[in-house]
Amino acid sequence: MEQMQWFLMGVLFTLSVFALAWLSVKVRLQWYVWAGMITGVLLILFGIGWAGASFMEGISQSGSMGLIFFCGPGIVMIILLWRFLIAPEFEKQAK
Amino acid sequence: MTNESDKKKDDAVQTSSAPVEKSSIPGLSELLEDPSKRLFFKRVAVGGGTALLGGAASYGAGIHSLKGKVSEEYPQIDEKLFKPKDQRDVVLNFVSSKALNKKHPERNEQYNRLQKKEFNWVNGIKDMYSKPWDNSKPGYTQKDRALQKAGWEPLNLAGSRGSANLQPNTPFNTWDQSDVEKEQYQFESKKHASDAIKSAARVFGAVKCGIAKRDKRWDYDPLYDIENETELSWEKDFPFEPKTVIVLLASMDYDCIATAPAWTADGTAADGYSQMGVKATQMAKFLKGLGYHAVGAGNDLGSSVPYAIMAGLGEGARNGALISPGVGPRVRILKIYTDFDFVEYDSPHTWGITEFCLSCGKCAEACPSGAIPKMDSENGGYGFEPNYEFSDEPGYTWNNHIGIKKFYSDAKKCYNFWVENGGACSACIASCTFNEPDFWHHWFIMAINPVVPKFLHASMALSHPAFGYGHTNDPKRAIKFWKMGEGMRTNLGLKNNIGTSNKT
Numbered sequence: 001m002e003q004m005q006w007f008l009m010g011v012l013f014t015l016s017v018f019a020l021a022w023l024s025v026k027v028r029l030q031w032y033v034w035a036g037m038i039t040g041v042l043l044i045l046f047g048i049g050w051a052g053a054s055f056m057e058g059i060s061q062s063g064s065m066g067l068i069f070f071c072g073p074g075i076v077m078i079i080l081l082w083r084f085l086i087a088p089e090f091e092k093q094a095k
Numbered sequence: 096m097t098n099e100s101d102k103k104k105d106d107a108v109q110t111s112s113a114p115v116e117k118s119s120i121p122g123l124s125e126l127l128e129d130p131s132k133r134l135f136f137k138r139v140a141v142g143g144g145t146a147l148l149g150g151a152a153s154y155g156a157g158i159h160s161l162k163g164k165v166s167e168e169y170p171q172i173d174e175k176l177f178k179p180k181d182q183r184d185v186v187l188n189f190v191s192s193k194a195l196n197k198k199h200p201e202r203n204e205q206y207n208r209l210q211k212k213e214f215n216w217v218n219g220i221k222d223m224y225s226k227p228w229d230n231s232k233p234g235y236t237q238k239d240r241a242l243q244k245a246g247w248e249p250l251n252l253a254g255s256r257g258s259a260n261l262q263p264n265t266p267f268n269t270w271d272q273s274d275v276e277k278e279q280y281q282f283e284s285k286k287h288a289s290d291a292i293k294s295a296a297r298v299f300g301a302v303k304c305g306i307a308k309r310d311k312r313w314d315y316d317p318l319y320d321i322e323n324e325t326e327l328s329w330e331k332d333f334p335f336e337p338k339t340v341i342v343l344l345a346s347m348d349y350d351c352i353a354t355a356p357a358w359t360a361d362g363t364a365a366d367g368y369s370q371m372g373v374k375a376t377q378m379a380k381f382l383k384g385l386g387y388h389a390v391g392a393g394n395d396l397g398s399s400v401p402y403a404i405m406a407g408l409g410e411g412a413r414n415g416a417l418i419s420p421g422v423g424p425r426v427r428i429l430k431i432y433t434d435f436d437f438v439e440y441d442s443p444h445t446w447g448i449t450e451f452c453l454s455c456g457k458c459a460e461a462c463p464s465g466a467i468p469k470m471d472s473e474n475g476g477y478g479f480e481p482n483y484e485f486s487d488e489p490g491y492t493w494n495n496h497i498g499i500k501k502f503y504s505d506a507k508k509c510y511n512f513w514v515e516n517g518g519a520c521s522a523c524i525a526s527c528t529f530n531e532p533d534f535w536h537h538w539f540i541m542a543i544n545p546v547v548p549k550f551l552h553a554s555m556a557l558s559h560p561a562f563g564y565g566h567t568n569d570p571k572r573a574i575k576f577w578k579m580g581e582g583m584r585t586n587l588g589l590k591n592n593i594g595t596s597n598k599t
Contacts, residue, residue: 017146021138025131053534054562058350058579061563066536 005052009045016041027089036081043074157542161420163444164545169404169411170443170499172312173479177498180398182315186494186506187394188261190216194324202493206507209485219514220260226517234357234573235517243358243518246365250372258393259368262321267372268391272334272383279386282437289439292341292378299377300370301343302422305406305441309337309432313405314397335388337432339440340397341378342406344419344426345370347524349532352425353566354573355525356463361518367427368393375429387435398496399428407441410448413476413502414458414467414523418448420541423529447545448529452502453477454552457559461526461567464512466505476502522567528559 020037023029047070054063127133182188189195189202196203196217203216215222224243230236250256255265264270282288289306296304318327327333351363375391382389390396400417403409409419416424456470468476468483476482481492481503494506513519524530531537540555547555559565566572 013146014143017139017143021135021142024138024142025135050536053536057532057534058575059532059563065562 001056002053005049005056009049009052012045012048016045023086027086027093029086029089033081033085036077040074040077040081043077044071047071047074157539160542160545161446161538163407163420163446166410166443166445168445170312170401171479172500173498175498176479177312179311179314179316180496181317182261182319182395184493185261185315185394186510187259188319188321189494190219190510191257191260191262192319192321192324193217199493201490205488205491206511209488209491210508210511212511214511214514219510223514223517228358233570234354234359238577239358239362239518239573242362243365246362246367246369249369253372253376255372257321258372258395260321261315261319261395263318263327263392263395264320265372267376268379268393268395269376270332270334270390272388272390274380275383275388276386285437285439288435288437292381292438295381296341296343296374296378299343299374300345301374302346302426303344303408303419305342305403305408306438307340307342307402307405308440309340310402310405313401315395318396334390335434337388337390337434338436339433339438340402340406341382341431341433342399342403342408343374343378343429343431344403344408344417344422345374345429346422347425347427349425349530350572350576350579352521352525352530354569354576355521355567356512356516356518357570357573358516358518359573359576360521360525364427364519364521371427371429375431378431379433382431382433382435385435387433389431389433389435392430392432396432397430399430401499402430403428404443405441407444410445411501412448412458412527412529413452413456414462414527415502415504415506416524418452418527418529420446420448420529421533421538423531424524424527425530445545446541447547449477450549451528451544451552451556454549455528455556457526457528457556457565458523461522461565462509463516463520463522463568464508466508466512467523468502468504478503481505525567526565528556528565530565 020041023037047066050066050070051063054060054066183192183195189199203214206212207214224240228235228237228240247256250258250267253265253267255267258265258268282291292306293304314329316329318329318332319325320327345367347363347367352360354360371393372391375393379389379391400411400415403417403419404411409417412418412424414424417426417428418424419426453475454470456475459467459469459476465484470476473482477500479500480486480497481495483503483505485491486503486505492503495503497503509520529541531540544555
């Protein structure tokens with residue numbers, strides 16, 4: 001199970017790198033947007049790793065807390081950045 | 096990341112007439128001819144590579160942190176207060192000796208008067224395991240009692256049960272040196288010798304092993320033979336002059352300890368004591384086989400925690416135990432005294448554990464007997480002398496080894512609770528913030544602990560129970576433990592998956 005978790009995190013990491021690289025090609029963004037996006041991705045990956053290990057060790061409360069306190073802020077950060085700073089850039093470039 | 100220069104490069108690629116080298120992979124040449132796709136793959140490579148390098152650097156920093164820093168601060172001794180500890184004045188020794196109880200009735204009387212108890216020291220251990228079980232009370236059922244007794248069985252069979260109560264020279268920890276090989280094995284170097292000892296310790300099932308110089312400050316002096324009620328001398332009675340003390344740690348089961356203070360937890364504690372006996376006798380035999388004198392020891396001969404600290408295995412904690420990175424206080428310490436000194440000695444290390452204890456206090460909150468100094472004690476309970484309740488009463492602190500800077504607890508209260516409870520407690524181990532299973536996220540917290548600002552330690556301690564760890568006195572834990580069964584992790588030892596078992 002633990003090996004499977006690390007494998008899946010590797011897949012997620014690779015997909016994240018591809019997604020960020022795609023974004024960098026498609027749109028021009030300020031440095032703080034990038035900082036936020038990278039932090040968000042790292043928080044999500046950290047949260048998944050934390051939760052996976054916690055569920056495996058049998059402490060599900062720790063797993064849930066990991067998802068709430070690490071993945072949650074990461075997802076919120078990415079959504080807000082996308083909604084208010086990235087999507088408008090796409091629209092601007094489309095015009 | 097995306098900026099003007101990238102855009103220019105992009106445009107340059109678009110306008111360039113330079114031919115792109117054809118690839119043998121079908122479709123790849125077309126892909127590389129598209130400038131935006133080339134840029135995309137370049138960024139994947141650079142971004143991914145940078146992230147991997149960052150990850151590798153963080154991993155390296157974590158490993159470095161987990162090795163700890165050499166501590167110049169340990170031990171801090173107040174020479175005016177310090178004197179060697181008489182073995183007779185250790186609680187487990189005292190309560191096991193009828194002669195000592197007869198000699199010091201005032202100790203029992205003072206304790207009962209101050210604590211408003213009617214507690215009988217002498218019958219304590221006998222009473223402890225004679226309490227009737229209650230099959231409707233999780234953690235205190237017949238199977239919990241059976242687990243306790245089974246845990247002790249190897250020591251009982253070997254006639255060495257007394258070693259837990261400081262009885263020296265038991266069959267497991269024999270002083271007999273007649274089986275020492277005549278030819279002494281010569282190691283190439285001190286490092287080879289230390290590595291060989293630690294490799295043997297690993298085979299015997301120790302989770303960690305460290306090597307300390309023999310230090311008379313930590314040895315009980317005089318020693319005491321409880322069975323024969325006689326004083327023993329290091330010079331006259333001990334079979335050789337020890338120069339080295341090898342310290343091994345035997346871990347206890349995480350989920351079993353989590354049931355504390357139920358009898359279930361005492362099952363793994365008892366097993367830990369048996370492991371101490373087995374591993375100590377094995378390591379002593381190994382050294383004898385190499386042609387050197389050796390005597391194993393459990394709680395006897397010397398104080399285990401300072402020896403373990405001197406051997407670089409961990410730090411002293413508020414609960415009076417050793418906290419070792421990776422296993423926390425969930426360990427039993429055993430020692431092997433030997434005259435073999437051609438070894439590389441380990442030295443005390445710090446991981447910021449004692450400092451963390453100053454801001455945590457979870458063990459003191461969980462302690463059902465109130466034996467551990469709480470956060471609101473003078474200096475947080477940390478100093479050269481005990482400052483727990485009634486410690487200013489003359490003679491009350493007879494059991495403490497005074498003059499060493501550490502957390503002093505009232506082991507008399509602790510022992511009293513064991514007897515009332517019907518088994519050793521372990522709540523201070525279960526509740527400890529450093530008591531974690533062997534998974535990466537706990538190693539991560541351990542690695543960042545030394546660089547976390549002090550003011551965050553208290554919130555880290557608070558988040559431990561919030562994340563579901565360290566609860567005690569919870570019958571559900573005993574139910575959970577017994578349901579785990581086969582297929583559940585055993586967690587008997589460290590997986591050592593990031594190479595931090597001891598310093599190797």
